[in-house]
Amino acid sequence: AHPGRSKGMTSTHRTVTRIVRILETVARSGEDAVGLAALTRELDAPKSSVHGFVRGLCAEGYLLESEDGYVLGPGVAHVLGPAENSVVLLIEDVLEEISARTGETVTVAVRVGGSVVYVHSLPADYEVCYVPRLKVRRPLLPTSSGKLFFALSPKSGDSELFETYDAHTRDRLETELPQIRRTGIAHNRGETVSDVAAVAVGVFIDSALSAAITIAGPTTRTEEHLDHYGSVARSLLDRAGFGREGTRDSCADART
Structure with missing residues (x-):
């Protein structure tokens, strides 16, 4: 009915997607600058278009240009707000306790649109362990954290997103x-990586699911302990005020 509007919206979405991908690519590089050629390959877009986006981001302070390429600028920190507000810092004591009690890799995952992103991780005590890549978008399913987001915090459009997965993944979920809805715990038994098993528990702030904590390791060592690991994580989060019954006051107490 409105072909012009549809075309305009598509163009706008593509522009937003490319800008977001530029920022995500530079963020993943840490302190290393990312060159224009690398950004062009990452976006699979014309160099002239990418250069235009980069110039705009530099002008607004979201990127800084160096001799080797581009790094994140101060504008990013301004938008994200004080570091004290981050989920990771709010739950860092809980993460340390979970790590100490399980000995396996403990990771914080957040939902970004139709993807899940691992934003923080504590290493396992073992030489042979799971080492996740951080700040990389990956499909929600069949990750344990993605299952948790689907089950406990559904979003508009999840029904359509769910249909994009294969029948086996849909049936399993x-x-x-x-x-998952009854226990608040989700599992992944070799569904993403054949020899890795994981369990996820939700982090609730003001009664909203804000992140997921996963405990993961080699299947042969961790699979029989997943339920125990999940119970440990859930109990510690509940005690700290970040469980499903957590309150604003308990979250405030955890910051101090």
């Missing part, structure tokens, strides 16, 4: 959903 539908089977697991009642238990």
Whole structure:
């Protein structure tokens, strides 16, 4: 009915997507600058278009240009706000306790649109362990954290997103959903990486699911302990005020 509007919206979405991908690519590089050629390859877009986006981001302070390329600028920190507000800092004591009690890799995952992103990780005590890549978008399913987001914090458009997964993944999640909703714990038993098993528990702030904590390791060592690890994480989060019944006051106490 409105072909002009549809075309305009598509163009706008593509522009937003490219700008977001530029920022995400530079963020993943840490302190290392990312060159224009690398950004062009990452976006699979014309160099002239990418250069235009980069110039605009530099002008607004979201990127800084160096001899080797581009790094994040002060504008990013301004938008994100004080570091004290981050989920990771709010739950850092809980993360340390979970790590100490399980000995396996402990990771914080957040939902970004139709993807899940690992933003922080504590290493395992073992030489043979799971080492996740941080700040990289990955499909929600079949990750344990993604299952948790689907089950406990559904978003508009999740039904359409769910249909994009293969039948086996959909059937498996539908089977697991009642238990995830009842226990607040989700599992991944070799579904993403064949020899890695994981369990995820939600981090609730003001009654909203803000992140997921996962405990993961080699299947042969961790699979039989997943339920125990999940119970440990859930108990510690509940005690700190970040469980499903957590309150604003308990969250405030955890900051101090």
